[in-house]
Amino acid sequence: MLTAPPLVDIQDLKVTFTGGPKPICAVNGVDLALERGETLAILGESGSGKSVTLRALLRLNPEKRTKVDGRIAVGGEDVLALKPRELQAFRGRTVSMIFQEPALALDPVYTLGHQIAETIVKHNGGSYADAKAKALDLFERVRIPSPERRLENYPHEMSGGMRQRAMIALALACNPKVLLADEPTTALDATVQIQILLLIRELQREFGIAVIFVTHDIGVAVEVADRVAVMYGGRIVETGPIRDIIRRPRHPYTIGLLKSRAHDAMAKGTRLDAIPGSPPDLANLPPGCSFAPRCKLGTPACTEAVPEPVAVGEGHEARCFRTDQTAAA
Amino acid sequence: MTQPLLTVRGLVKHFPIAGGLFGQKKVVRAVDGVDFDVIDGETLGIVGESGCGKSTTARLLMHLMPQTSGEILFDAAKVGSPDLSLSEYRRQVQMVFQDSYASLNPRLTIESSIAFGPQVHGVPQREAIERARDLLAKVGLEPSRFAGRYPHELSGGQRQRINIARALALRPRIVILDEAVSALDKSVEAQVLNLLMDLKDEFKLTYIFISHDLHVVRYMSDRVMVMYLGKVAEIGPSEAIFETPLHPYSAALTRSMPTMDPDNRTMAAPLSGDPPNPIDPPSGCRFHTRCSFAEGVCSQREPVLTAAGAFHHVACLRSEPGSGHTMAPSSAIAA
Numbered sequence: 036m037l038t039a040p041p042l043v044d045i046q047d048l049k050v051t052f053t054g055g056p057k058p059i060c061a062v063n064g065v066d067l068a069l070e071r072g073e074t075l076a077i078l079g080e081s082g083s084g085k086s087v088t089l090r091a092l093l094r095l096n097p098e099k100r101t102k103v104d105g106r107i108a109v110g111g112e113d114v115l116a117l118k119p120r121e122l123q124a125f126r127g128r129t130v131s132m133i134f135q136e137p138a139l140a141l142d143p144v145y146t147l148g149h150q151i152a153e154t155i156v157k158h159n160g161g162s163y164a165d166a167k168a169k170a171l172d173l174f175e176r177v178r179i180p181s182p183e184r185r186l187e188n189y190p191h192e193m194s195g196g197m198r199q200r201a202m203i204a205l206a207l208a209c210n211p212k213v214l215l216a217d218e219p220t221t222a223l224d225a226t227v228q229i230q231i232l233l234l235i236r237e238l239q240r241e242f243g244i245a246v247i248f249v250t251h252d253i254g255v256a257v258e259v260a261d262r263v264a265v266m267y268g269g270r271i272v273e274t275g276p277i278r279d280i281i282r283r284p285r286h287p288y289t290i291g292l293l294k295s296r297a298h299d300a301m302a303k304g305t306r307l308d309a310i311p312g313s314p315p316d317l318a319n320l321p322p323g324c325s326f327a328p329r330c331k332l333g334t335p336a337c338t339e340a341v342p343e344p345v346a347v348g349e350g351h352e353a354r355c356f357r358t359d360q361t362a363a364a
Numbered sequence: 365m366t367q368p369l370l371t372v373r374g375l376v377k378h379f380p381i382a383g384g385l386f387g388q389k390k391v392v393r394a395v396d397g398v399d400f401d402v403i404d405g406e407t408l409g410i411v412g413e414s415g416c417g418k419s420t421t422a423r424l425l426m427h428l429m430p431q432t433s434g435e436i437l438f439d440a441a442k443v444g445s446p447d448l449s450l451s452e453y454r455r456q457v458q459m460v461f462q463d464s465y466a467s468l469n470p471r472l473t474i475e476s477s478i479a480f481g482p483q484v485h486g487v488p489q490r491e492a493i494e495r496a497r498d499l500l501a502k503v504g505l506e507p508s509r510f511a512g513r514y515p516h517e518l519s520g521g522q523r524q525r526i527n528i529a530r531a532l533a534l535r536p537r538i539v540i541l542d543e544a545v546s547a548l549d550k551s552v553e554a555q556v557l558n559l560l561m562d563l564k565d566e567f568k569l570t571y572i573f574i575s576h577d578l579h580v581v582r583y584m585s586d587r588v589m590v591m592y593l594g595k596v597a598e599i600g601p602s603e604a605i606f607e608t609p610l611h612p613y614s615a616a617l618t619r620s621m622p623t624m625d626p627d628n629r630t631m632a633a634p635l636s637g638d639p640p641n642p643i644d645p646p647s648g649c650r651f652h653t654r655c656s657f658a659e660g661v662c663s664q665r666e667p668v669l670t671a672a673g674a675f676h677h678v679a680c681l682r683s684e685p686g687s688g689h690t691m692a693p694s695s696a697i698a699a
């Protein structure tokens with residue numbers, strides 16, 4: 036069979052932080068594949084390992100205090116084997132990242148035009164004047180009003196939504212193949228959030244880039260993603276097309292999460308169908324399925340071995356021993 | 365209508381800011397003339413963009429800082445008058461904040477933390493501790509397991525339960541919840557929302573519920589107040605605000621909520637741009653710079669809150685009789 040390998044191919048990724056008194060198992064065997072031009076949302080609650088997974092793709096976790104196992108390939112390149120010089124070229128040119136807090140990406144002491152132009156010259160060579168022209172083009176594409184004037188702004192002179200657009204422009208400066216977005220709209224107001232989500236959707240089409248979008252908000256995933264990977268306790272517990280995840284979730288955690296939401300059709304005074312208990316402690320992961328202590332369908336077997344992914348539909352998998360019990364009636 | 369539990373009239377808070385050019389005194393108009401009532405036993409939701417003055421309003425209601433002007437009446441009595449001392453008012457109105465960690469004293473066991481308030485208000489220690497253990501059980505934390513723990517030994521959801529127990533320890537009538545569930549995981553948030561509903565029934569509480577999660581506000585609230593740049597844009601029954609909003613800003617805000625239907629994604633953003641700066645708010649209607657119905661009059665005349673249905677008020681010139689907006693009703697209809 037002649038199928039091209041996926042653009043991003045992560046196999047059995049494990050990330051353990053060893054700096055503290057107890058090792059913290061933040062990512063515990065993640066498999067992820069992303070095709071060209073595809074948008075994947077990683078959905079999960081705080082501490083489930085979303086950011087650590089994204090950072091592993093760019094090797095941004097502190098290398099001295101982090102143990103990384105498994106395989107990460109992007110466009111055929113073995114990311115974990117890159118030498119420092121290669122890694123520098125890889126960041127920004129093959130894969131780039133945007134954050135919740137633009138301060139992580141933008142330098143407060145330079146104008147935005149200068150930062151973008153410098154980045155382009157550093158990665159791609161060419162003249163500063165050409166790079167400046169490209170910066171203007173980028174500002175237009177992220178739909179910043181009066182782009183010429185805005186290029187001369189410092190980050191603090193911009194509003195929150197505008198800074199987010201500028202950060203996206205910077206991330207796109209070197210035509211990356213993959214854009215990693217770590218909750219880029221979480222701190223924004225609803226009316227600004229939807230503007231940025233639509234922008235990311237448009238740019239994804241225009242530039243044909245692949246996007247991995249991390250969020251804890253299912254609604255946000257619905258707005259941007261083709262496919263969703265649901266994380267819990269450092270593992271992907273369910274993955275599938277967005278429609279299947281929303282309409283036919285098969286992992287008890289995903290089912291519980293969707294049911295516990297306050298939604299519009301709800302009658303006043305109805306109690307929410309909450310998931311009992313709280314998320315696992317990563318320094319003390321339970322054996323077996325990490326959702327077992329909170330799971331309605333749990334059996335003793337669930338606490339003994341970690342379930343393997345089970346195919347439950349086309350491109351739809353759930354890591355659960357009891358998927359025979361989770362099919363919708 | 366019955367006597368409101370809380371009456372707020374003309375509430376203003378301006379924060380002076382340093383470094384105005386040429387010695388000009390500039391101020392942040394955080395809350396700029398706000399009127400509303402809170403009815404006994406209801407949940408009033410407050411929504412609006414970051415910086416529109418929700419928390420400042422809450423802090424003023426708590427008397428955590430003095431207002432620039434305006435008046436707050438509790439059960440028709442002015443706070444600080446002979447009828448209602450500040451200390452008595454503070455017992456009646458309690459608040460839960462977003463940051464579960466910062467609001468707890470790290471050196472007190474959670475039992476002592478909960479018992480602290482009542483002791484300050486003269487409840488004997490033994491009784492205060494008993495009350496604390498009672499409340500721990502009520503918020504779903506087994507007293508024998510949790511009473512002696514310190515804040516750092518608890519999860520975020522558990523700490524927020526402690527904050528709720530602490531707010532209830534004084535047996536208040538009003539609890540202000542300012543983003544009280546926002547920091548919680550979605551799977552834990554539902555537990556705390558259920559708890560809040562149960563406690564409200566059991567203790568006959570009145571809630572002021574502030575959140576940026578519009579789904580949660582809709583679920584929790586009987587009425588909702590929409591704020592924009594320090595002003596009330598619209599206030600009314602929750603269903604009316606979410607189903608048939610009258611203010612163009614409320615309409616845009618509710619349409620900005622992400623859909624849950626992958627086949628009907630949002631195709632166009634309801635609003636463009638960011639909210640303007642509250643140091644220099646736009647003239648006339650503060651929303652006119654982003655409003656698709658704005659006409660010349662909107663930048664000149666400031667709308668007033670106008671009745672527009674049962675318990676429903678809106679501040680938009682389109683709804684204000686005789687305002688000069690082409691969509692306005694022609695003259696005042698007698699009430």
Ligand SMILES: Nc1ncnc2c1ncn2[C@@H]1O[C@H](COP(=O)(O)OP(=O)(O)OP(=O)(O)O)[C@@H](O)[C@H]1O
Binds near residue numbers: 059082
């Ligand atoms: N450098 C580090 N050293 C030690 N532990 C870390 C480090 N970075 C992350 N962790 C831990 O790894 C776990 C996973 O963190 P991660 O940031 O991936 O969570 P997340 O899913 O992105 O959550 P959130 O929604 O809160 O951003 C957490 O328990 C976190 O405390």
Ligand SMILES: Nc1ncnc2c1ncn2[C@@H]1O[C@H](COP(=O)(O)OP(=O)(O)OP(=O)(O)O)[C@@H](O)[C@H]1O
Binds near residue numbers: 395416
């Ligand atoms: N102590 C202060 N000094 C100066 N300005 C302040 C102070 N507190 C608040 N402000 C300003 O007042 C305005 C209203 O702030 P407030 O905290 O009430 O907004 P909010 O609606 O609660 O926003 P958020 O949704 O971000 O919590 C903002 O512009 C804020 O920067």
Ligand code: SF4
Binds near residue numbers: 612651653680681682
């Ligand atoms: S008063 Fe004018 S600008 Fe303000 S909301 Fe109404 S129509 Fe829009």
Ligand SMILES: [Mg+2]
Binds near residue numbers: 085086087217
């Ligand atoms: Mg994160």
Ligand SMILES: [Mg+2]
Binds near residue numbers: 419
């Ligand atoms: Mg606030």
